[in-house]
Amino acid sequence: MEGVFPEPLRQAIKALAFLPGLGEKSATRLALYLVRRPERAEELAAALRALSRIKLCRECGNFTEAELCGLCASPDRDRSVICVVEDPAALSAIESAGVFHGRYHVLHGVLSPRDGLGPEELRIPELLERVRKDNVQEVLIGLSPTAAGEATAAYIVELLNDLPVRVTRLACGLALGMEVRYADHLTLKRALLSREVLK
Template sequence: MTTDGAPAAAPVARLADEFSKLPGIGPKTAQRLTYYLVRMPEEEARALAEAIVAVKERIVLCGVCYNITESDPCVVCANPRRDRNRICVVEEALDVLALERTNTYRGMYHVLHGVISPMNGIGPDDLRIRPLLDRLHGSDIEEVILATNPNLEGEATSMYIQQLIAPLGIRITRPARGLPVGGDLEYADEATLARAIEGRQEF
């Protein structure tokens, strides 16, 4: 019982409630995950809990590209062998992982952490667009690849950024349409992503 006489929330109900707050997790899935954890061996459950805590305690944003990382700058930005004349702009950190798996792109990245979405109350100021412009001003950047997802919000975000970058005289490209319209970079296979990057087009 709580101090005001109300019954305390049962741990199972509380866990299911927390799972349901995750994106793409409905009440039924939250319940299945909860009961899976109830049956899980204690050492595995503790390992999961420790992994979650470690992510919150040790992960930071790279001060250069805003990718998620354990060190600042991240391993890509700190690598002297990367092509520093090109920046690939992506929506999320997962997109960096997807592109790195192709072993095709050797330039730098910039993570926006979202897309412009008026329906969800997300505007340009909510994204890492201003830091991108700061990186470009007075730099030796020769090309910006706008690799947002090929859906309505991704296209709108790319168009907005393109209009801001165009006056700087920097070459602006985007991945070729090997990516399915309406799909997300993180779900594309390596071969498709590699072809899209290699066949990128002028914006």
């Protein structure tokens, strides 16, 4: 590309190409779009700068601008249930299902000794502290049914064993709309073992 595009355009392509899932081609396409629309580029630049205002909710660890996130500050949320999630994206996904009305606890990761992610980094002591002091009745494990998610869930469940709290987890099985013939055998195994009784 040397010589073809001016320096600011090359820099923008480079900065965009660092984003996950974007390669040089997509980055070039986006940069060429933005160079023609300075007002969009400016708007995006301002929005990116404002991201530095975001911190973690001191209660649940969700992203927030204030001390408490909107969910923890809301009087409408059931304080007796805490849903443990891996990150704010998982929180958002569960929230958009529209059936959970409790509060969350965001780990910002799953246990991974290799990456230096132990219980402290995942704010697991803070979870136990919340369960104790807030008179929590139920901890709903909302972690993904992956190896790392299961290991993290097992670790948390063991710690909660000593506390007078109900512990539940998201159901696993076939995704809605999924055809049985295309389901992988682990999912099918889980769906069979956790089969629901209809009658």
